Amino acid sequence: MLSTFGVLGFGLLIGAPVAFTLALSGLAYMTAAGEYPSTFASYLFGALNSTTLLSIPFFILSAEILNRSGATAKLVHMVDAWIGHNRGGLPVVAVLATIFFSMICGSSTATAAAVGSVMIPEMLARGYKRPFSVGLIATAGGLGIVLPPSIPLIIYGMITETSISGLFKAALLPGIALSAMLVLFAFIAGVRSGVMPSPKQSRAVRLQRTREAGGVLLLPIIILGGIYSGYFTPTEASAVACIYALLIALLVYRTPWKKVPAMLTLSASTAGMIMLIIAAASLFSYALTAEQLPQRIFEFISALDLSGWQLTTALMLFFLLLGMFLEVISVILITMPILIPLLNASHIDLTHFAILLILNMELAVITPPIGLNLFVISAISKVPVMEVFRGTLPFIGAVLIVLLGLMYIPGGSWLTIGW
Template sequence: MSSLLIFIGLLLVLLVLRVPIFISLAMSAMGLGVIKFDDPYLAFVVQKMFSGADNLTLMAIPLFMLTGDLMNNGGMSKRLIDFSNCCVGWIRGGLGFVTVMTCCFLAAILGSSSACAAIVAAILIPAMVKRGYDLEFAGALTAASGGIGPIIPPSATALIYAVAASQSVKELFIAGYVPGVMIAAGFMLYTYYVARKKGYPAEPKPTVKSFFTALKSAIIPLMLPIIIMGGIVSGIFTATESAVVAVLYCVFVSVFLYKEIKVKDLPKSLMNSAKMSCIVLAVMTTANFLGYIMTLSQIPQATTAAITSFTESPIVFLLMINVILIFAGMFLDAACAIVILVPVLLPAALALGVDPVFFGVMMTVNLMIGVLTPPVGLNLYVVSSISDINILRLSKAVLPFIFIMIVVLLIMVFFPQTVTFLL
């Protein structure tokens, strides 16, 4: 365990000094290597970092990010919001329901919590405030609903876990549906309770004609998640190939069908996606070297021995891990937490008979709490900057949604078949 403490100490010092996360990971791993071993081990740094990025599955991450950019700029997101309004807007607190439902639709395509929150916040928060909703509630609901993104497939977080843990992307995607739906249902129930308590209005009921008009407008973007998951589940194409199909579909729809993006604007979307992808891929390169040093240091073996000597109950173990993950999510984003913690915690989970796919989905759900908690709390900062909401008041308003996510986590821990029965 001394090796793990050395690594954590080095990493925390570098993060406090505001060193970029991927450099912090690499320097911490190198520091651990120098302390524990001779210099020749460090000759593998570049080789291991290169092999960390040399993975076909990781190619899906920039492609799904490009899909999200094309959807937003190509008018597909607006059509999904209009359709969601026709479906659930007529319920009391209807715009809150629309927010959750829209995030579920976008989640099935974007796989990014911050992108989902940003798109919905810009459109629906002003609309909710205009209809009498409290600004803090509207912001908190949007920030929390954005966190559904990486849970419902396709998910960049699931892809990163699949690479780090050598698990099936297809199974991780399928297993994410039930927790995502449970969280969305919890958010809707709480929204209805608040709407009844504070008198938030319902939107006018759509006519049959307006409903089918909205459905006709949204059918093309609604087909995208069906194509993606249908192709993956049926085995027609892999997760990476599905990302290529998604990009081509969005380009065709946005440029040639809706004509809301010009061909000359495509390089800008490509550049935006490349910049966002570099952050994730830089972390993945250093994570591979980190895993190599951890294995040589026998950190996973020592952690497994320590945990199994403390408890042999999978439920007690998972409860302990959830506490660790909630704390880690307050300071690290999901990608960084996964690449750091999976090599340490997964061997112990396997030793106690925990399903690795279930473990990955549980980690994803848990770490989405991190996007709602300072000091990292990315969704809080995104919504705060877009809607000019005080970050402290927003952090307080989001607490009920965090509680709902914790309840879903507990259900998963005590009833893991809720995640695995679809596999």
């Protein structure tokens, strides 16, 4: 087992891709244990042999289609036409746009990139300060992993054998609460900035912008309505979303066919990266299970005799630290096989814990040194990563309020499992 953690630690230390580090860690264990080479291939294939995982590339592709067809820009312009004339209105527009896109996409980085490419230049042009503009989008983009259809929640459901539809339902109210907090923080900061609002749009312009974005507005209703009503599984909903996004791109927004190959290529690249991490993590999990590490950790923590809230607090601090160095999918795949027995024995609901974990990872995506949203926003805005991070600091409080509320306020769990 020493060789496994040695390879893992060395790979993370030198900045090697997480997927390759995990795969080599598992391979090191198999080699040391004298396993047959075919075991390596069988675990890689077995980890991906799931219909549930098909939802990931479909959701990513639907988001890519909407972004490249100009549908995201139409959505932003519609919201701006209705509320952009109010003081502090444009930052609120930015948050609302991320909310809509998050309910289509399931990825924080894709949400931040799609909305940021439209909103950051607009906010800068209207006079908002650069750190505020990039920090707001980086933080709000994290809603992509909180609101359904969250890709990390899909993976969590697979690992823990928890209903994915149930996880989506549990994430809805906390996601709305976090969205409301971010809207409030954005409004206050926008008013204090002193930037004058844009002129009020006429009713005719508002209606025209709404018609132009109407096809996008229907997509979250189709996805979530189909899942919650039982008409679609999450996988089927992702396929329907993909087909619908392609149809409105081609028929409504007149996207040329020659742009479709680029959409397919970019979404396949992103999905391939996620799938590779999932497959590699199965090898690492195999090594942990074979050495009975989860059981040993369970016995050690059980001996500490922690109460449920004490254990949850310790785990949240652990996840916050881990999230600084690993992205959310890797965190789930590495830790949850170890923690499931411990959570069950401590009578901590796996669905409620999932929402706490995802909210924690909302902080991770905007925390150096590995916060992915920081790098995405830095890349599209040409702003240094640490300046983006400084811009997120005023909005971290919104995430902490919701996370701590779910953890410690009596009845907080009702938002996830009580309704």
